[in-house]
Amino acid sequence: MEDPTNPLAPVKTYHRSDQEFAPSESRSSPWSREHRTSKCCVYILLWAVISAAIALVFALVVFRVETPDFRLSDVTIKNLHYATSPVPSLNATLIANVTVKNTNFGRYKFENGTSVSVLYAGHPVGDRIVINAGRARARDTKEVNVTMEVRSSWLGSDVVSRNLSSDLNSGTLQLSTYAKLRGRVHLMEMFKRRRTAEMNCTITVDLPSEKVQNVRCS
Numbered sequence: 001m002e003d004p005t006n007p008l009a010p011v012k013t014y015h016r017s018d019q020e021f022a023p024s025e026s027r028s029s030p031w032s033r034e035h036r037t038s039k040c041c042v043y044i045l046l047w048a049v050i051s052a053a054i055a056l057v058f059a060l061v062v063f064r065v066e067t068p069d070f071r072l073s074d075v076t077i078k079n080l081h082y083a084t085s086p087v088p089s090l091n092a093t094l095i096a097n098v099t100v101k102n103t104n105f106g107r108y109k110f111e112n113g114t115s116v117s118v119l120y121a122g123h124p125v126g127d128r129i130v131i132n133a134g135r136a137r138a139r140d141t142k143e144v145n146v147t148m149e150v151r152s153s154w155l156g157s158d159v160v161s162r163n164l165s166s167d168l169n170s171g172t173l174q175l176s177t178y179a180k181l182r183g184r185v186h187l188m189e190m191f192k193r194r195r196t197a198e199m200n201c202t203i204t205v206d207l208p209s210e211k212v213q214n215v216r217c218s
């Protein structure tokens with residue numbers, strides 16, 4: 001606030017002294033000087049507005065907190081065994097990387113004990129996987145490899161007879177994974193913002209080829 005007023009003060013005194021010493025002189029020189037100072041004021045104002053705009057954009061970009069993207073990647077299936085009789089049954093091992101993609105300008109620290117459930121037709125088909133506390137650095141992706149055992153013995157007999165039986169016959173099976181990751185985004189060592197990321201992935205398995213056909217996460 002002090003800067004714009006200071007340059008104005010000396011100009012006024014110059015103007016007065018010019019008139020006293022040379023009243024007959026043309027008004028062109030004080031006029032152009034005045035013109036110059038007003039131009040200068042415009043530049044100062046413009047500079048202030050532009051720097052304020054840059055500061056605002058910077059703050060909006062840096063301090064915007066986004067929920068990290070939490071998903072499965074590189075899913076492979078191993079030890080796949082299935083039979084349709086005497087009872088429909090399926091065992092398999094899923095190996096995958098759990099990824100936490102952090103697009104923020106600060107690290108994301110997630111809490112200990114995040115559990116990932118593997119589901120078939122909405123029902124658990126194996127032990128939950130527990131992910132320990134960790135962090136995804138600023139604008140970086142953290143990857144943790146996990147191994148999930150799928151056992152149809154976890155399913156109720158109704159799901160086995162209604163859903164698993166027909167899926168085994170059709171040769172395609174859908175599994176899904178669900179998890180909630182709780183943590184905080186740390187900005188400039190000053191601010192912490194709580195963000196909970198959800199994983200919801202659908203894995204399509206092609207049984208005859210024993211391969212993962214498709215992984216879709218929402």
Ligand SMILES: *[C@@H]1O[C@H](CO)[C@@H](O)[C@H](O)[C@H]1NC(C)=O
Pocket residue numbers: 081082083089090091151153
């Ligand atoms: C799956 O594993 C269970 C024991 O965990 C076993 O009884 C069953 O026969 C296996 N199923 C297949 C198709 O291998």
Ligand SMILES: *[C@@H]1O[C@H](CO)[C@@H](O)[C@H](O)[C@H]1NC(C)=O
Pocket residue numbers: 112113132133
């Ligand atoms: C997370 O939990 C596991 C067991 O549940 C424990 O061994 C480990 O020390 C914990 N880690 C932290 C950072 O609290």
Ligand SMILES: *[C@@H]1O[C@H](CO)[C@@H](O)[C@H](O)[C@H]1NC(C)=O
Pocket residue numbers: 120121122162163
């Ligand atoms: C399970 O099977 C029943 C009967 O065929 C069907 O209505 C239901 O949508 C199936 N559930 C899933 C999750 O596919």
Ligand SMILES: *[C@@H]1O[C@H](CO)[C@@H](O)[C@H](O)[C@H]1NC(C)=O
Pocket residue numbers: 074097143144145
């Ligand atoms: C899976 O994550 C690990 C780190 O845990 C990484 O070294 C590896 O490259 C990842 N695998 C793939 C296929 O990206």
Ligand SMILES: *[C@@H]1O[C@H](CO)[C@@H](O)[C@H](O)[C@H]1NC(C)=O
Pocket residue numbers: 145146147
């Ligand atoms: C992840 O991969 C590393 C080396 O690639 C291995 O030492 C570790 O046991 C794996 N962890 C899990 C949970 O599979």
Ligand SMILES: *[C@@H]1O[C@H](CO)[C@@H](O)[C@H](O)[C@H]1NC(C)=O
Pocket residue numbers: 178200218
């Ligand atoms: C997972 O996503 C599907 C659609 O992609 C949705 O129908 C389902 O309700 C979601 N599950 C959870 C637990 O959010």
